[in-house]
Amino acid sequence: MAFLIRRGSKKYPYITARVRAMKSKLIPKEVYPKLMNMDIPEITRLIGESEYKQDVDELAQRYSGLDLLEHALNQNLARTYRKLLRVSQDEPNFLITEYLRHWDIWNIKTILRGKYYGAPAQEILDAVVAAGQLGYRELTSIANMESIDDIKTALTHSPYYAAIAEYEGGELSVIENELDRIYYSRLLASIGKSKGEKLSLKYIRTEIDLKNLKTLFRTKKAGLEKDEILNLVIPGGMELKSGDLKRLSSLSWPDFLKGLEDYSYWSDISEVVREDMASLMDVEAVLDKYAMGYATRISHYYPLSILPIYDYMLRKNNEINNIRTIVRGKKVKLPDEIIRKHLVM
């Protein structure tokens, strides 16, 4: 995969300075406990008067209540990511674009699922988040297409075509997994060889490890066979290399848990991993916190690189998730302990 972009760190001082300024506007982690003690009207008022005001105002005619809040949060996320693309140039712009393709893939998956189900276009569009390369207008035109075949034709020249070309009807899970694999293979290929970029590569490969770990936990717990599991993992991880994935996927559940002790992630997950655990939510929450902590840590090593930008994008996404978790959790009267467990700070 060849990418013709202007490499080098010259463009980073400006964008990283902008990102630092944007990061200062994120909700500090000390505020979350206060949010936890507030009622829903207090939280929504606070959100309505903050960075999210414009988005809440814009969407107030279409949605109401918590749906309005959730769509406003998503729109703000999309707006923030588009701003990053706007203020960046050359290499950072290219790397941000590649990183944000995650959202394109998410939206394509949503549209394909909606078409497969036979949902109306508006209902599908309510579930897309235009935070990637594909804008809302393009997503609308794709969602308005008659069939999955039409969508296939429309995406012929996109990087995602390879995943959907073979689709001839039926369940979409194979395509969805393939789209995710294409995303990470492009992301890995997009990063160059300079010192800063090596750290970026390390970050992406760690992210792949964390994804693979979650997949391994879920598939092992569900009792899937080795071959089925290997079709679901993403190659290119940092510690969990191809041989490790083969070995771990062939082990029984107790041996698999024991096998994880050989990896650095074990120190973080060991507290929540038990052989008889009924839910994997705690493990996933710990891995999400690990990803956040790792992104912050590594971004300090090389401040003039893509790493602080990745860190910011992750933090912004977490902020959205945290606000939604608190508000929706309070609305449905989830115990504070459960809400707190799922907050990534």
Added chain:
Amino acid sequence: MAVQDIKPTRSELIELKRKIKLSESGHKILKMKRDGLILEFFEVLEKAKSVRAELDADFDVATEKINIAKAVEGVVTVRSTAFSFKDAPQLVVESKNVMGVVVPKIESSSVRKSLNERGYGIIGTSSRIDEAADAYEILVEKIILAAEIETTIKKLLDEIEKTKRRVNALEFKVIPELIEARNFIILRLDEMERENTFRLKRIKS
């Protein structure tokens, strides 16, 4: 049957005696059926109580799981993932006989699915979605079981009520009326016999 409508003849008396015998044996059988149905009802009731308790518990678990998924992943994500499910569970309703009462037997297929059969990609989703889907699959299975048992209970109750009404009608209406008619005919025949004897004696004298 009003007493005045009865023809006081010997053939009518024989017919009534046959009817009384039949009614009494019918009454006995229906009483046995009623008692049997009540026993069966209490057995199914115990089962229904435990299934209902399990259903309530499963509903609470499913609600909590979907609430966590909606809160942490977002309603947008849950809705998008839900589009992946298209197949509705297949139900086959057969019937079975419990002491003459036809009750449904519901067989369900394709409710529980393994992780890789749910239609959504594993890499792009999370265990919160898996656990919500899992909890709802269990809940749907339990709803089908509860539907079978609770319909059985309703049908048994209807049948018990019907049988009770028949038993009571036989015991307090049909059999007493037949006995009354029989007694009336016996009385009338005796009287006719006496009248006849008296008439014969008068002719003789």
